[in-house]
Amino acid sequence: DRWxxxxxxxxxxxxxxxxxxxxGLGALTIAAFVFSFGPITKRLRLILFVGFPIAAYIFLxxxxxxxxxxxxxxxxxxxxxxxxxSVGIFSSIPLGLILMLGRTSDLKIISKIxxxxxxxxxxxxxxxxxxxxxxLLPIFIPDGNKIDIVVRALIAFAAFNSAYMAEVFRGGLxxxxxxxxxxxxxxxxxxxxxxxxxxxxxxxxNSVPALVNTCISIFKETTIVLLIGFSDFLGIIQxxxxxxxxxxxxxxxxxxxxxxxxxxxxxxxxxxKYSLRLENRTNVxx
Numbered sequence: 041d042r043w044x045x046x047x048x049x050x051x052x053x054x055x056x057x058x059x060x061x062x063x064g065l066g067a068l069t070i071a072a073f074v075f076s077f078g079p080i081t082k083r084l085r086l087i088l089f090v091g092f093p094i095a096a097y098i099f100l101x102x103x104x105x106x107x108x109x110x111x112x113x114x115x116x117x118x119x120x121x122x123x124x125x126s127v128g129i130f131s132s133i134p135l136g137l138i139l140m141l142g143r144t145s146d147l148k149i150i151s152k153i154x155x156x157x158x159x160x161x162x163x164x165x166x167x168x169x170x171x172x173x174x175x176l177l178p179i180f181i182p183d184g185n186k187i188d189i190v191v192r193a194l195i196a197f198a199a200f201n202s203a204y205m206a207e208v209f210r211g212g213l214x215x216x217x218x219x220x221x222x223x224x225x226x227x228x229x230x231x232x233x234x235x236x237x238x239x240x241x242x243x244x245x246n247s248v249p250a251l252v253n254t255c256i257s258i259f260k261e262t263t264i265v266l267l268i269g270f271s272d273f274l275g276i277i278q279x280x281x282x283x284x285x286x287x288x289x290x291x292x293x294x295x296x297x298x299x300x301x302x303x304x305x306x307x308x309x310x311x312x313k314y315s316l317r318l319e320n321r322t323n324v325x326x
Contacts, residue, residue, distance in 0.1 A: 042280060044056075045116070045117055045276055045280070046117045046118060046273065046276055046277070046280075047059075047117055047118050047119065048116070048117060048119055049114065049115050049116020049117040049119050049120055049271065049276065050114045050115075050116050051110065051114050051115065051116070051119060052108075052110060052114065055108060055110060058099040058100060058102070058107070058110075059099075059100065059119055061099050062095075062096050062099050062100055062119075063122075065092055065095055065096065065099075066092070066096075066122065066126070068088065069088040069089070069092045072084050072085050072088050073085055073088075073314070074314060074317070089130070092126075092130070093126070093127070093130050093131075096123070096126065100112075100115070100119075100123070111188065112188050112189075112190035112191060113188060113189060113190055115190060116270075116271040116272070116275070116276060117271065117272070117273050117276045118273045118303070120190075120262075120265070120270060120271070120272045120273070121259075121262045121263075121272045121273040121274075123194075124193070124194065124197060124262040124265065124272070125258055125259040125262050127194045127197060127198060128194075128197040128198060128201050128258040128259075128261075128262075129201075129255050129258055129259075131197075131198035131201075131202065132197075132198055132201035132202040132204070132205045132254075132258070133205055133251075135198065135202035135205065135206075136201075136202050136203075136204070136205025136206040136208065136209055137205075137206075137209055137240075139154050139157065139158055139202060139203065139205075139206035140154075140206045140207075140209040140210045140213065141235070142154030143155050143158060143206065143210060144210065144213065154206070157203065158203040158206050158207065159203075160203075161199060161200050161202075161203035161204075162203050162204065162207070164200075166200055166261060166264055167264055167267060169196045169199065169200045170193060170196050170197075170264060170265070170267070170268055171268065172196070173192045173193065173195055173196035173199075174189055174192050174193055174196070174268050175268075177192055190270070193265055193268070193270070197258070197261075201254070201258050204254055204257075205251070205254060208247050208250045208251050208254055209243060209244070209247055209251075211246075211247065211250060212242075212243035212244060212245070212246040212247030212250075213239065213243040215243070215246045216239060216242050216243060216246070220238060220239065220242070221234070221239070224238045224239070248315060248318045248319055249315055249319065252311055252312065252314065252315035252318075253315075255311055256308045256311050256312065259304070259307055259308060259311070260304065260308065263275075266278075273300065273303065274300050277296050277297070277299070277300050280296070281296055
């Protein structure tokens with residue numbers, strides 16, 4: 041049953057069908073962004089981008105709609121790795137866009153707040169951010185201990201990576217010629233219409249390579265939770281190698297880590313290929 045530990049962690053065995061639903065929804069979301077489904081493609085992608093995190097929480101955590109509550113502390117193995125990466129990516133992209141718009145705003149107070157936020161998180165080591173939220177948050181917030189430790193780690197990932205996403209989008213924004221802004225204002229477009237219809241689509245398109253590269257980094261950085269005692273996919277493998285039943289020749293250890301490397305490579309290589317496909321589809325030259 042070791043493979044079940046790799047896939048589900050300590051998730052209750054009688055409720056693992058909910059994890060299977062989560063994996064299925066994740067596969068459907070990926071398929072929606074990789075393949076075209078005709079006129080409904082854009083709407084389907086928007087629905088899944090917004091709906092997947094909500095559905096994931098409902099099925100994995102539960103506690104309502106007749107679903108038994110499962111503590112995030114029972115997450116582990118590949119499940120924990122995918123959850124951390126998904127939260128990091130799905131939260132940092134919209135937060136990054138908001139921070140980028142705030143940093144480039146003409147309102148100085150908004151611009152300064154967003155700038156300080158971005159520079160603070162970019163100037164702090166990732167492990168320090170994780171420790172700050174997991175260990176120090178309960179000290180500064182009276183009810184901090186009531187927040188699940190895994191949730192605190194997820195908040196740390198979102199806060200940290202949103203700052204980097206903001207800079208990715210700002211780079212895409214700066215690549216747009218000034219004439220685009222001037223032409224938009226000349227035809228009487230408001231700021232929000234200009235950004236929504238003209239500027240942001242181009243900025244996001246120009247940011248695709250750096251955006252996917254940041255998503256790959258987020259996925260690989262999930263292993264940092266090992267340092268605070270979480271058993272993600274790599275952590276479960278390390279625990280398995282300490283099991284007396286798995287003791288054997290040295291090649292057993294190397295094979296386990298090669299297996300882990302192949303799993304991580306399959307995810308990151310898939311993201312990289314998707315990035316190339318997006319670049320070719322939008323005819324962006326970098």
